Amino acid sequence: MKTKEPLIRLENLKKVYGEGDSQTTALLDVDFSINEGEFVAIMGASGSGKSTLLHILGFLDKQTSGIYYYGGKNNLHFSEPQLAALRNKELGFVFQAFHLLPKATVLENVLLPLAYSDEPESQWERLAREAISAVDLNHRVDHLAVSLSGGEKQRVAIARALVNNPSVIFADEPTGNLDSVSGKKVMEIIHKLNSLYKRTVILITHETSTAEHAERIIKIKDGRVVSDEAVKNRRAAEDDYSK
């Protein structure tokens, strides 16, 4: 019987920065798979290589060696426009630093990925407003991003990540710049994306409490996977992750 291909499969992935004496190995012999619909936390200390891994998984960077299969296809076989299309349609990014356009409104920020999609323009505003509604920011739709609180900014970033209805959400330290209340709200939303909307969520964090929202935690140390285990006592969406 043929088993279902994992959404993401890594084989001996290696990433080296620099050349000669200044070479730094960020990732080494990384092997794991992530199935569609999973909520996986990649956990490690600062400089462990977790963000490098997320960038490769999110097609923002390429490995030095090893193989990365996405949907059964080798990432090195995708052309630059194909990678851009994948980032646009398949993946949604939530960054620690939000990365919003400060002089654009909430609506304009959420519209941004649609501008690069093949979605008809007539549908853009409806889709963007739906995504903004999903993160409970209807009252801020016409406000400039620069005027929002940190928690609101991160919710805008989540709405932007959701607007093209992606299969995978990459969240890179999404609560890292937030206070505990805002962080809880953001984690509730991310939790729901997985449990209710069945999105694959890959969460990068250095905090155990945040990682425990996931079904599975892959721990990385010095660029190597040191453990890959299911979470026994998974936190509920409403749990205060920061405790």
Added chain:
Amino acid sequence: MTLKQTFKIAAKSILAYRSRSLLTILGIVIGIASIILVTSISAGAADLILKQVRALGGKTMVIQPGQDPKGPGDFSELFTDSIKEKDYFFLNKEKKALDLLTVAPVILETLSVQKDNNFYRANVIGTTEEMPQILDVAPESGFIFSEEDVKAKASYAVIGDEVRQKLFPDSEALGQKIKIKGKNFKVIGVFPKKGQVGFLNLDEVIFVPYTTGMSYLFGRNYFNEIILEARDEKLVPSLAEDLKGVMRSLHDIKTIDPDKDDFHISTQQEALERVGMITDILTALLLAVAAISLVVGGIGIMNIMLVSVTERTKEIGLRKALGATNSDISLQFLIEAVLLTSAGGLVGILMGGGLSFLLSVILSFFLKLEWQFIFPYTGAVVGFVVSAGIGLLFGIYPARQAAAKNPIEALRYE
């Protein structure tokens, strides 16, 4: 991503950084405004000079002292003494044989004229009774002096309208006496208000018999020029050649070599060609200066676009993370550059047009020139296309730099 969307994004980015955008386009605005101003002034000047040349009529020829001026240094020859009374006598005597309608000598100087306590600096022209015919003007009151008056060195004057207004503000001028260089002249005619006729402003002149002028006013016995009118315009080219022969004979010049001549003959056609050539050279020179300023403006655009690319590194990384291709990023920055320079071009066209109009008003009202405002439509179209082209040319490098940014480095950029 559609081109329309790229335009929208580019326009939003420009508007998001209004002050910088305005400063960026300043060089282009000045460059294009200069082009419009230069072409408008050039067209206006050509129009003014051509109108003045044409006002003399196509049948007119002018004999002046010295050789045909080919450069600024040659103009001093215009003040030499080679055109004398005997030349005029001969040409006037033989005018029928030479197919000439009129022959009028001109000796002129700007002199102070007095009537009681009123003074005016007028262009005093010593000539004959035939001069008004050439200028197609007649006194509105009184009359022009006669051939006999010229022979008799009569102290008669025919004055222009402004001279009349300044010297006789409250009284009738006709029959009154005016004083030029201490000599009394009787006003026997007053010209109507006529303005510019050829190169003369008729309102500011006083016509006196040249004989009187030579004896009492100018202190010399040679003319500035002799104006001749051919019987037919078609005869002018051959007549000009015939006149050269006559003048050489009168001046005892044995060779048929223009470099040996001590006179030159100008026809209206030659004057028109010369005006055209001068305005073309002037326009070309000024356009070259404007072109340099546009290139400098373009380099400014490139610099500021490169700064903009660096400043917006994070935005570029974000757009790439959200699905923008290298082409999308490149096109966005290229269109931003083109939109900026095109906007600069439009502002420059409006500013240049406005300044040209203002200048035409100043020249018309304050300097009393018959200056016509000419909007250079071709210059405007060329200016707009050039400004957009500069954006395209100088936007390519920053656009490529933007597209080449690594999204990870871009997102990490602080």
